[in-house]
Amino acid sequence: MSLLDRPREVMRRDRVFDFMMPNPLDAARLDTRHGPILYLEDITVSFDGFKALDALTLYIDVGELRCIIGPNGAGKSTMMDVITGRIRPDHGQAWLGQRLDLLRMQETDISRAGIGRKFQKPTVFPEHRVVENLELAMAGPRGVWSTLRQHLDGEARDHIDSVLTEIGLESAGHSRAGQLSHGQKQWLEIGMLLMQNPQVLLVDEPVAGMTHQEMDRTGELLQRLAGRHSVVVVEHDMDFVRSIARTVTVLHQGAVLAEGSMDAIQADPRVVEVYLGE
Amino acid sequence: MASPQTSATRVIPERPWRRLLHGDMGGRILLGTLAVLIVVIPILNQGVSPSSPFHVSDYTVNLLGRYLCFALLALALDLVWGYAGILSLGHGAFFALGGYAMGMYLMRQIGDRGVYGDPILPDFMVFLGWEQLPWFWYGFDQFWFAALMVLLVPGVFGFIFGWLAFRSRVTGVYLSIISQAMTYALMLAFFRNEMGFGGNNGLTDFKDILGFSLADPQTRLALFVASAVALGLAYLLCRSVVRSRAGRVVRAVRDAEPRTRSLGYRTDHYKLWIWTLSAMLAGLAGALYVPQVGIINPSEFSPLNSIEVVVWVAVGGRGTLYGAALGGALVNYAQTLLTAMIAELWLFALGGLFVAVTLFFPRGLVGLLKRREDRS
Ligand SMILES: Nc1ncnc2c1ncn2[C@@H]1O[C@H](COP(=O)(O)OP(=O)(O)O)[C@@H](O)[C@H]1O
Ligand SMILES: [Mg+2]
Numbered sequence: 001m002s003l004l005d006r007p008r009e010v011m012r013r014d015r016v017f018d019f020m021m022p023n024p025l026d027a028a029r030l031d032t033r034h035g036p037i038l039y040l041e042d043i044t045v046s047f048d049g050f051k052a053l054d055a056l057t058l059y060i061d062v063g064e065l066r067c068i069i070g071p072n073g074a075g076k077s078t079m080m081d082v083i084t085g086r087i088r089p090d091h092g093q094a095w096l097g098q099r100l101d102l103l104r105m106q107e108t109d110i111s112r113a114g115i116g117r118k119f120q121k122p123t124v125f126p127e128h129r130v131v132e133n134l135e136l137a138m139a140g141p142r143g144v145w146s147t148l149r150q151h152l153d154g155e156a157r158d159h160i161d162s163v164l165t166e167i168g169l170e171s172a173g174h175s176r177a178g179q180l181s182h183g184q185k186q187w188l189e190i191g192m193l194l195m196q197n198p199q200v201l202l203v204d205e206p207v208a209g210m211t212h213q214e215m216d217r218t219g220e221l222l223q224r225l226a227g228r229h230s231v232v233v234v235e236h237d238m239d240f241v242r243s244i245a246r247t248v249t250v251l252h253q254g255a256v257l258a259e260g261s262m263d264a265i266q267a268d269p270r271v272v273e274v275y276l277g278e
Numbered sequence: 279m280a281s282p283q284t285s286a287t288r289v290i291p292e293r294p295w296r297r298l299l300h301g302d303m304g305g306r307i308l309l310g311t312l313a314v315l316i317v318v319i320p321i322l323n324q325g326v327s328p329s330s331p332f333h334v335s336d337y338t339v340n341l342l343g344r345y346l347c348f349a350l351l352a353l354a355l356d357l358v359w360g361y362a363g364i365l366s367l368g369h370g371a372f373f374a375l376g377g378y379a380m381g382m383y384l385m386r387q388i389g390d391r392g393v394y395g396d397p398i399l400p401d402f403m404v405f406l407g408w409e410q411l412p413w414f415w416y417g418f419d420q421f422w423f424a425a426l427m428v429l430l431v432p433g434v435f436g437f438i439f440g441w442l443a444f445r446s447r448v449t450g451v452y453l454s455i456i457s458q459a460m461t462y463a464l465m466l467a468f469f470r471n472e473m474g475f476g477g478n479n480g481l482t483d484f485k486d487i488l489g490f491s492l493a494d495p496q497t498r499l500a501l502f503v504a505s506a507v508a509l510g511l512a513y514l515l516c517r518s519v520v521r522s523r524a525g526r527v528v529r530a531v532r533d534a535e536p537r538t539r540s541l542g543y544r545t546d547h548y549k550l551w552i553w554t555l556s557a558m559l560a561g562l563a564g565a566l567y568v569p570q571v572g573i574i575n576p577s578e579f580s581p582l583n584s585i586e587v588v589v590w591v592a593v594g595g596r597g598t599l600y601g602a603a604l605g606g607a608l609v610n611y612a613q614t615l616l617t618a619m620i621a622e623l624w625l626f627a628l629g630g631l632f633v634a635v636t637l638f639f640p641r642g643l644v645g646l647l648k649r650r651e652d653r654s
Contacts, residue, residue, distance in 0.1 A: 123537045125530050125533050125534055125537070125538075126533065127529060128526065128529065132526055135523070136526060136530055136538070137541055143544070144524055144547050144551045147522065147524040148522050148524040150523050151523075
């Protein structure tokens, strides 16, 4: 790196003048006129020379429900880490809409800009009631003084109630989150994402450990959410994927192996080989 | 059944200051008891003849006043331990700092009535051969200034300690240990004569407060009432804090700090804020305590004192506020009883109590009562 790179980086116009930076909080300004809301182009991530993602290119449309499948180690979680800013790729581009460069944003800014991620393991606040969990996740000021003075106005209550209904926990609103079943905790966690009005929902293995009934309800929930949000689901369970997927992307060795409808994917000999060869 | 649309968020009160005691039976009992004490004790002390069995002696009034100060200290600790999950083993330091601030005021009220008769310098300074009042003693001849310092000194000290600790993400047992080290260091510092706080002997021989003699039964009564009012108001303050959204964030920090951080909350700010508030309340307790016992010395900083406060809170019921206050008063009452009988045994009794609470009733007395309630 040349000595000049650093001063140049510091003096870049969009860094120096705040008003040149796109405001990540202003989700309404997301420019999605060109269709996709999430652009990943040529993303490469290597860990000690091993390429977890290898020139991955992927577009997610507005309101789409996309399932990502792939054998263990294919790079699915790494891809989510890149989108949420936990990992910086070696190469490539990642944009939210046309204007927000994810690779230049902090994790918290990315989440505020409208990308919500549900981790594999549910992490709700067990001692808080379900509604309080949702309240904690609600978008809004997070400083001590504001939360000290803030009370739930009608709008916030409505929001909490609508999310509660959406995730099917309206009768459990008063229960402590720790008393919920495993499946209900997963839904609550999705609800906590929804409280932040995300544009894009990243959902990692939502039905792991669920009963069949819970799986069905989770599938219905994710399908309801698609349309208003873009939903990206990473899942192992093929039956589940078949039940909800419109478009499926198969990752293999850090790159897209195939993309299309579930039937087309399953007929693809390369996909069959990858899964059988595992 | 009510429609879920209206019932779901009902548990979160719209205006916490109105529904502060909503569903808080323990808190109502506490405040009710305090209100009754404020009315009844003065009558039984002043209005009933000393020969009557209903008479409450000056000594008892004084004792009750002290218990209320301990209850307030326990309340302050419960705020950080019960709600933010920060186990402080150094809260006695804030109590003592508030006590010293009050002691300095009382010291300067003595004026020329001291042994050496110096109109400005307290006796111990004359004894040490000092010619001038140290700068940090300025202003303490004014009650309003001392009252401010009672809150500010522990507050600022707590803020700095908390800022350093929470910003560097010191948590759990490490925080407990450094809080203990803090109070120990303060004790050693205050033992030194050069510090200017009376060294070993501390501050004592107080004469009056706001012009009223401390030896007067009425003054003691007034101090008792002031302690009761302070405890009641502090309870309401703590209750409004834990019922607020900020209070729910603080509990979230206690249960899952990284998750709370990932939701975008600056958890260190929340901890710092509640820690500072708690330090100020502990200082207030100390300031009310000192005129009632007539002395403040470095032994108040002793690490053992801070550990005792933890026991009070655990015995009363951690994370309930009123339970902590109950524990603070009850354990000290038990101490008075036991010490009168068998002084040497008290520390063993206290240790045994703590072990028993931890093993058999982890939710304290309040938990025991609640369990009864649940069963019936
Ligand atoms: N922090 C890391 N350090 C080294 N290797 C990693 C790291 N994270 C992931 N990997 C490797 O990258 C590959 C892709 O991992 P991951 O994205 O978790 O796969 P998936 O979620 O599809 O199962 C795996 O081979 C994994 O071992
Ligand atoms: Mg994974």
